[in-house]
Amino acid sequence: MPRKQDRLLRVGVLGCGPIAQAAHFESCTKAANAELYAICDVADDLRERMAATHAPRRTYADYDAMLADPDLEAVIIATSDAFHVPAARRALEAGKHVLCEKPLATSVEEAESLRAVVAASDKILQVGHMKRFDPGLEAAHDFIRDGMGEMVALKAWYCDSTHRYAATDAVQPLIVTSRNARKPSEDPKADLQRYYMLAHGSHLVDTARFFAGDIVAVDARFTHRGGMRCWFVDVEFANGVLGHLDLTVAVRMDWHEGFQIYGANGSVIGKTYNPWYYRSSEVDIFHEAEGGTRRVLGADGHFYRRQLEGFARAALDGAPLHGADIEDGVASVRAMVAIAQSARSGRPVALADAHGDV
Numbered sequence: 378m379p380r381k382q383d384r385l386l387r388v389g390v391l392g393c394g395p396i397a398q399a400a401h402f403e404s405c406t407k408a409a410n411a412e413l414y415a416i417c418d419v420a421d422d423l424r425e426r427m428a429a430t431h432a433p434r435r436t437y438a439d440y441d442a443m444l445a446d447p448d449l450e451a452v453i454i455a456t457s458d459a460f461h462v463p464a465a466r467r468a469l470e471a472g473k474h475v476l477c478e479k480p481l482a483t484s485v486e487e488a489e490s491l492r493a494v495v496a497a498s499d500k501i502l503q504v505g506h507m508k509r510f511d512p513g514l515e516a517a518h519d520f521i522r523d524g525m526g527e528m529v530a531l532k533a534w535y536c537d538s539t540h541r542y543a544a545t546d547a548v549q550p551l552i553v554t555s556r557n558a559r560k561p562s563e564d565p566k567a568d569l570q571r572y573y574m575l576a577h578g579s580h581l582v583d584t585a586r587f588f589a590g591d592i593v594a595v596d597a598r599f600t601h602r603g604g605m606r607c608w609f610v611d612v613e614f615a616n617g618v619l620g621h622l623d624l625t626v627a628v629r630m631d632w633h634e635g636f637q638i639y640g641a642n643g644s645v646i647g648k649t650y651n652p653w654y655y656r657s658s659e660v661d662i663f664h665e666a667e668g669g670t671r672r673v674l675g676a677d678g679h680f681y682r683r684q685l686e687g688f689a690r691a692a693l694d695g696a697p698l699h700g701a702d703i704e705d706g707v708a709s710v711r712a713m714v715a716i717a718q719s720a721r722s723g724r725p726v727a728l729a730d731a732h733g734d735v
């Protein structure tokens with residue numbers, strides 16, 4: 378493991394649910410520059426069991442009590458989407474840095490309401506688009522910036538697999554649940570079309586934006602047949618790059634996620650794995666001048682820990698934020714809303730006109 382540094386960011390994790398158990402507790406424990414200082418959950422049984430397993434210094438049933446702890450420096454918000462914005466606002470107002478799970482919000486207005494709060498604080502808000510810390514995607518990003526020349530086109534796909542639970546159950550820690558867990562009044566899975574866009578579309582949109590920049594308009598087609606929900610989206614990027622996104626849940630085969638990028642001086646083809654394997658994407662970067670391909674190994678594929686380390690570097694050392702910031706979080710929500718509206722209306726939607734809920 379990376380050696381612990383002398384100065385560790387004291388992190389509190391809000392929520393002891395599946396994502397905290399599978400990613401964030403371990404990330405805090407393993408991170409070179411952060412520690413699992415506190416955990417918080419209203420569910421006593423879950424919190425106590427997680428405290429026994431992960432040994433934080435403090436435990437809290439009440440979020441405000443955790444935020445009132447003067448030794449707490451940062452919060453990871455690992456709750457249901459509907460709670461992200463209010464929890465992030467309270468943490469920033471309490472003077473804590475925030476790493477908020479994706480998606481930042483479920484509506485454009487809610488996401489935008491955080492802008493002023495971030496601006497008024499001297500704290501960092503990073504959105505948990507952890508794929509930005511996948512070494513394969515980082516290598517592609519570096520090549521796009523330094524070597525590829527003008528980008529022409531990008532295709533990206535995110536196709537969840539019918540076999541995903543067999544795969545994740547085999548590799549994740551046993552996920553403990555509690556009947557006392559706090560859930561939003563409306564079941565997020567009541568509308569699966571909306572839920573898949575928020576849960577999975579948020580990753581796909583952020584990957585596209587990470588590589589090709591701002592999206593200005595989308596033209597989406599949607600079908601629900603054969604038990605699958607499938608969105609094919611033509612994307613107009615601000616820089617003129619042609620884009621196409623495919624979000625399909627769930628394909629009758631293995632997890633299928635990746636991207637293809639064409640540029641003036643080379644091309645990139647990436648294959649991304651189910652995140653719970655912690656395996657870096659296989660990204661082939663073809664350099665036209667060399668007539669050959671390079672691929673980073675990315676032996677350390679723990680992108681959840683790596684995103685926390687990036688966040689802690691920004692919080693402790695003032696390093697530039699490599700992860701998604703408030704503008705990226707807002708833009709992703711806006712893009713998802715635009716895709717959902719375009720799929721419903723059958724017409725292109727400019728992101729500037731996208732309003733309301735996903």
Ligand SMILES: NC(=O)c1ccc[n+]([C@@H]2O[C@H](COP(=O)([O-])OP(=O)(O)OC[C@H]3O[C@@H](n4cnc5c(N)ncnc54)[C@H](O)[C@@H]3O)[C@@H](O)[C@H]2O)c1
Pocket residue numbers: 391392393394395396397417418419420423438439440455456457458460478479480505507557558559560576652
């Ligand atoms: N980045 C990824 O790859 C990834 C993967 C899975 C889930 N997620 C995201 O993680 C988030 C959480 O997912 P989950 O399935 O773990 O959620 P969950 O709702 O199952 O668990 C959240 C926990 O937070 C607790 N909680 C909520 N509000 C609280 C409050 N105010 N005070 C104290 N405790 C509170 C609940 O009791 C619950 O135990 C979602 O936004 C989801 O989109 C991200």
